Amino acid sequence: MSTMIDVKDLVMVYSNGTRAVDNISFNVKKGEFFGFLGPNGAGKSTTIKVLTTLLKKTSGSVHVSGYNLDNDSKEIRKMIGVQSQDTAVDGDLTGRENLMLQGHFQQIPNKILKERVDELLKLVDLENFADKRTRNYSGGMKKRLDLATTLVHRPQLLFLDEPTTGLDPQSRSAIWEYLEKINKEEKTTIFLTTQYMEEADRLCRTLAIIDTGKIVASGSPTELKQQLGVDSIKITLKDCAKDKTTAIKILKSLTGVSNITESGDCLTVFAKNASQLIADIIRALDSLEIRLAGVNFSSPTLDDVYLEKTGKRIRAEELTKKPSATFMGGKR
Amino acid sequence: MTLLSDTRYLFVRYLKKLIRNPILLFFSLVQPIIFLVLFTQLFERFANVPGFPAESYLIFATPGILLQNAFGSALQSGNSIVSDMDTGYLQKMLVTPVSRYAILLGRLTSDAFRVLIQSTIIMVLAFLMGAVPVTGILGMLLMLFTIAFFGLAWSGISLAIGLKTRSSETVFAFGSFLTFPLLFMSTALTPLDFMPDWIQTVSKLNPISYTVDAVRVLMIDGFVWDTILSAYLVIGLVAILTLGSTLYLFRKVVS
Numbered sequence: 001m002s003t004m005i006d007v008k009d010l011v012m013v014y015s016n017g018t019r020a021v022d023n024i025s026f027n028v029k030k031g032e033f034f035g036f037l038g039p040n041g042a043g044k045s046t047t048i049k050v051l052t053t054l055l056k057k058t059s060g061s062v063h064v065s066g067y068n069l070d071n072d073s074k075e076i077r078k079m080i081g082v083q084s085q086d087t088a089v090d091g092d093l094t095g096r097e098n099l100m101l102q103g104h105f106q107q108i109p110n111k112i113l114k115e116r117v118d119e120l121l122k123l124v125d126l127e128n129f130a131d132k133r134t135r136n137y138s139g140g141m142k143k144r145l146d147l148a149t150t151l152v153h154r155p156q157l158l159f160l161d162e163p164t165t166g167l168d169p170q171s172r173s174a175i176w177e178y179l180e181k182i183n184k185e186e187k188t189t190i191f192l193t194t195q196y197m198e199e200a201d202r203l204c205r206t207l208a209i210i211d212t213g214k215i216v217a218s219g220s221p222t223e224l225k226q227q228l229g230v231d232s233i234k235i236t237l238k239d240c241a242k243d244k245t246t247a248i249k250i251l252k253s254l255t256g257v258s259n260i261t262e263s264g265d266c267l268t269v270f271a272k273n274a275s276q277l278i279a280d281i282i283r284a285l286d287s288l289e290i291r292l293a294g295v296n297f298s299s300p301t302l303d304d305v306y307l308e309k310t311g312k313r314i315r316a317e318e319l320t321k322k323p324s325a326t327f328m329g330g331k332r
Numbered sequence: 333m334t335l336l337s338d339t340r341y342l343f344v345r346y347l348k349k350l351i352r353n354p355i356l357l358f359f360s361l362v363q364p365i366i367f368l369v370l371f372t373q374l375f376e377r378f379a380n381v382p383g384f385p386a387e388s389y390l391i392f393a394t395p396g397i398l399l400q401n402a403f404g405s406a407l408q409s410g411n412s413i414v415s416d417m418d419t420g421y422l423q424k425m426l427v428t429p430v431s432r433y434a435i436l437l438g439r440l441t442s443d444a445f446r447v448l449i450q451s452t453i454i455m456v457l458a459f460l461m462g463a464v465p466v467t468g469i470l471g472m473l474l475m476l477f478t479i480a481f482f483g484l485a486w487s488g489i490s491l492a493i494g495l496k497t498r499s500s501e502t503v504f505a506f507g508s509f510l511t512f513p514l515l516f517m518s519t520a521l522t523p524l525d526f527m528p529d530w531i532q533t534v535s536k537l538n539p540i541s542y543t544v545d546a547v548r549v550l551m552i553d554g555f556v557w558d559t560i561l562s563a564y565l566v567i568g569l570v571a572i573l574t575l576g577s578t579l580y581l582f583r584k585v586v587s
Contacts, residue, residue, distance in 0.1 A: 052427045053426075053427065054423060054426060074429055077427060077428055080427065082424070082427040084423060084424065087420075088419050088420035088421045088423070088424040090345065090349070090421060092348060092352045092353065093345065093349075097348070101341060101345060102424075102428070104338070104341045105338070105341070105425060106428055106429065107334060107429065149424075
């Protein structure tokens, strides 16, 4: 497979000094379904803006389908489709008119365009509302139309910035189906950002996690989960308050246990190969006559990976908001 | 050349937006019509003062009211670009190969067209009230063209402010702030000789006076080309200034 997006040492510093993207490198293969994850303000949207020719990068090199971003932005614009975070459809125009206008921007001949607009209206299930003004559309309908407008010129590369944020479960799963369909049938490369790990896990074959402008992890969802490598076992005791301390003491002595934390249910034990350890845990607690109310174990989810990679740090914006905290930190 | 076809598509887009919000168009006409009906009644006896340059105040003030309307409309033009920036529609256009200049040109031409429609309505109303231009239908067409060109030139300043501040409140405030002083200190509603000396000086420097005078000679005196051409010269200069700065700011937003 050849490369669709090739990013090397990309840096983006805004004029106010914010270093939104701090020396990242990654590439996305043709036909890939690529997920770009990270908390708010991590640099996701900035990266998309640079890749879609909206922002001038500070340094680094970017190639999209072999075109250099610095010289061939016109060529790049012809082959990409971009759905930004805010749904941008013209409320005074009908759904069909919105699609037609977008097609005109892409210089598609009228005859072909008309057919394609009909196809797209069918694809996103808006045929019955095609000639109504989009001002009266629901949020989900607008998102679907917005997605359709990005597909009107059959882009080889599709950028989707949180395409399902704020949608109900039905609309969300409908959009997932369209995306899987165009990725599979039209071989469209998709670059997706999302805050929903479930979405990334289901759709994306490759992921990169970005935090404070740097890529902190990348790989397939399965690889990332295996890297984390720790299962969690939630243990609920009949009398948690009384037995907790004794339980922690004995559980710590078991081989394979890497960490124990107190959690809402009572205790959470982190360990490799939890399935083999469960019998040992039950036996150990039973020997001290600590009575169990429940045991629940789970393999790491993408949520765990995400939190592990991004969750424990204090955000830069929080630091700047609380100057006193940094002051005290400095004194210590 | 995609510039022309893209401009046409965007012109049609703005036109549809205009037609589909008829209430907005209606309310934008309320003020000039109030001026035309009430103001001209109020000042009717002005025409009896010796030295008044027209036979009625109505025929004297109609060109001023036409330009007041064009000026006011043009100065709100920046709102549309602010709204396209706010909704993300501008970005949506910018990630396509659409011609960058067409985005501006589509806006400007549709603004000029809007002024043309409004001016026609006001002119017909004034005609029915008795403001009959001596230059006939040809003169009326030239008047309309001049007013539209005037509107186009002044749209630029509003677009520039919209691009710079990204705030429709600022565009609106600037528009209303500029309209009345510039209008009252021009020959729009008062003959030059009737003003105090210092306002006469301001009025002579005021670019609006030149256009008002050109439209007024077409209304009252005939095709006085000296007056008409100097108006075009002044509008041209204003256009170069305002549209130049718009272009400069637009390039900064687009790149």
